[in-house]
Every structure is written in C-alpha cells, then in structure tokens.
Amino acid sequence: MNAVISVSNPLLRITDLRVDFGSHTALRDVSFDLFAGETLGLVGESGSGKSTLARAILRLVRSSHGSVVWRGRDLLSCDSRELRALRRDLQIVFQDPLASLNPRMTVGEAIAEPLCIFEGALNARERTGRVAAMLERVGLTAHMISRFPHEFSGGQCQRIGIARAMILSPKLLVCDEPVSSLDVSIQGQIVNLLLDLQRDVGTAMIFISHNLAVVRHLSHRILVMYAGRLVEIAPRDALFAAPIHPYSRALLAAVPSPTPVSRTVQASAAPVEASSSQPVTTGCAFRGRCAYAVAVCAITIPPLEEMTPGHWAACHRGRELPASGLGTFRGC
Ligand SMILES: Nc1ncnc2c1ncn2[C@@H]1O[C@H](COP(=O)(O)OP(=O)(O)OP(=O)(O)O)[C@@H](O)[C@H]1O
Ligand code: SF4
Ligand SMILES: [Mg+2]
Numbered sequence: 001m002n003a004v005i006s007v008s009n010p011l012l013r014i015t016d017l018r019v020d021f022g023s024h025t026a027l028r029d030v031s032f033d034l035f036a037g038e039t040l041g042l043v044g045e046s047g048s049g050k051s052t053l054a055r056a057i058l059r060l061v062r063s064s065h066g067s068v069v070w071r072g073r074d075l076l077s078c079d080s081r082e083l084r085a086l087r088r089d090l091q092i093v094f095q096d097p098l099a100s101l102n103p104r105m106t107v108g109e110a111i112a113e114p115l116c117i118f119e120g121a122l123n124a125r126e127r128t129g130r131v132a133a134m135l136e137r138v139g140l141t142a143h144m145i146s147r148f149p150h151e152f153s154g155g156q157c158q159r160i161g162i163a164r165a166m167i168l169s170p171k172l173l174v175c176d177e178p179v180s181s182l183d184v185s186i187q188g189q190i191v192n193l194l195l196d197l198q199r200d201v202g203t204a205m206i207f208i209s210h211n212l213a214v215v216r217h218l219s220h221r222i223l224v225m226y227a228g229r230l231v232e233i234a235p236r237d238a239l240f241a242a243p244i245h246p247y248s249r250a251l252l253a254a255v256p257s258p259t260p261v262s263r264t265v266q267a268s269a270a271p272v273e274a275s276s277s278q279p280v281t282t283g284c285a286f287r288g289r290c291a292y293a294v295a296v297c298a299i300t301i302p303p304l305e306e307m308t309p310g311h312w313a314a315c316h317r318g319r320e321l322p323a324s325g326l327g328t329f330r331g332c
Helices: 049-059 081-091 106-119 125-139 143-148 154-166 184-201 212-218 236-241 246-253
Strands: 006-021 024-036 039-041 065-070 088-091 172-176 205-208 221-226 229-235 305-308 311-313
Touching: 006 049, 006 088, 024 049, 024 205, 024 229, 039 049, 039 236, 039 305, 049 172, 049 184, 049 205, 081 106, 088 154, 106 125, 106 143, 106 154, 154 184, 172 184, 184 205, 184 212, 205 212, 221 236, 221 246, 229 236, 229 246, 236 246
Parallel strands: 039 205, 039 221, 088 172, 172 205
Antiparallel strands: 006 024, 006 065, 221 229, 229 311, 305 311
C-alpha cells in the first residue's frame, strides 16, 4: 500500500464486460476503473468469475460484450500486432508457479524471454545482466540462472514467475491467487516482495485471492464478485468497517479477527465459503441465500449504485440495511 496513486485518468477502464463460455455466462455487466499505482483486491467465492475477469482484461479469453480501455485504447478491438506491443505493460502471475514455467527453459531463459521480445536491441551480455539483477531483486541469486524450474521450490518458482512478469517494469500486474499454492510460511514473503516491487516500479495491481487478510493488507480498493457480477466496490477500510452487500457482510464475517496483517504476519484468514454461485438473468443472484430478500429481489437485478462517496453496492436494500460493523450484523 505504499504506491502513489494517480486518480486523474484511469489506467484501465472496464465497461459492461461480459464473457460467455458457450451458453454459460461467466461474467456480466462488469464495470470499474483502475488508477496508476493502485492495487485492487478482487474477492468472491469459487466460480464467481475472478479469473475470468483477469483473463478477459488481458484478452486471454474472449469477451462477448463491453470494452477494456487501457490508457485510452480498447484492448478488445486491437489487432494482434497492437495487442502484442501493449502486452509489454500488462503482465500476469498465476497460481501454480511451476506449471506457469516452461520445464525446458532455464530460469534465465524464462526471465529473459520478455526482454528478447520487447527489448531486442539488448545484446546477450546486457540481457544476462538484467536477468541476474532481477533474480537478486526477487530474493534469488544470480548463479541460479542456468538451472531449470524443477530444481526450485514452489516459493522460489513463484519468485521466478514474478521476476519474469516484472523484468519489463509493467504498468499493470495481474496476480491470480499467486500465494494460495504456497506454504503459509512463504506466502507473507511473496506478498511483501510484490509490495516492494510495486513501490519501486509504481505498477498497478489486480490481486485475486481467497485470503481476505492478504487482500486487506495489499489493496487500496476491493471489488467483491458474486455469480459473475460485481456486487460491491469500496476503499479497503470502508469495506472492512461497513460492508453493504449482504454477501460481502457474510464473506467478511468469516474472517476470524479484524487485526490488520503486519508485514511480518503470515497470511491466515479463513477461506471464502465454497458454493455454486451461478449467474442468473432475473433478479438478484444472491436472493436464495439472503436474509433480507424482498419481492423485488426476485424480479429485478440490482444495479451497482454509489451508496456513499466511492462505495458502490448492488443491492436493492443497500441504503436501508443497518450500517453497522460486522460485529453487530446478523444477516445471511
Ligand atoms: N474455459 C472455460 N470454459 C468453460 N467455463 C469456464 C471456463 N473458465 C471458467 N469457466 C466457468 O466460469 C465460471 C467462473 O470461473 P472462474 O474460474 O472465473 O471463477 P473464479 O472466481 O476464478 O473461481 P476460483 O476462486 O475457484 O478460482 C465458473 O462457472 C467456471 O466453471
Ligand atoms: S438485492 Fe435483495 S436478495 Fe440481493 S442482496 Fe440485496 S436484499 Fe439480498
Ligand atoms: Mg480463479
């Protein structure tokens, strides 16, 4: 949370984004802005569409509707050549660090690959120097440059993945559950590495995680997804102090302690409850689990509305539900 955020122009503006997998709509009506240097936490139960959103932004899956405007250019309408050029600033770190590395490439080759593509003027010595420096920057050592991914632990592989993603100092780093496959003792180190790199480079982040303690630690704002839609967007402290949407309230109530995560505390929050949240076309998708559902909830999909400045929620009863902290709420 050390980065300087520029709120003058959004780096990224998502409008009405929709993704269909055949007849299944995984993402619908998704709109939000991301500003330079900002970290957006993205939370929601399994199957709510978090990875689909991340992949749609980077055009790793096809969107059927909407726009993804990156620094004024709609990525969804770019031709492949333009997209390739823009990708230098858009990087992703995946959940499974070993699977995301090519087993036949040395770590040096893997980290150097983006340099070969985007900084072709570098000679071999300069490239090796950059890779060695990056290895040191992510807490590894330069002499590891000729080793292969299988020679490293999960945490080390994730450091290699981060080195590869950050070697070009991208403007946006999407992290899709980057620590969830790692030992708890390693998770905090990787989170802090990401924070340090973000502070140094000024990269904006979209950080997907089931771990609310980590999301709270990292994020400036938090997006809550349910059944393929955004149901709440709020500054981090506002969300944790007074979540509006009944799903967010239930989600945050599952966190065992409101104690902030310090740089030395490891990630340990309760996972988000698993369920089969499916997008619906009529009414509020959460109504079957909502203690506050009323007749209109079965008829009309609640729009995302600004309830208080900067705090948006998609709930017909968002303005009338008790604005209490989590401790006094007895909802879903
Ligand atoms: N390639 C695909 N083909 C068909 N359906 C898909 C595909 N990818 C995702 N889905 C479906 O889209 C929905 C959203 O999936 P997604 O992976 O985005 O959820 P998620 O929020 O990232 O879940 P998790 O927390 O488990 O990673 C799910 O119903 C999933 O089954
Ligand atoms: S719109 Fe209705 S069903 Fe949906 S969360 Fe709000 S009160 Fe509950
Ligand atoms: Mg996912």
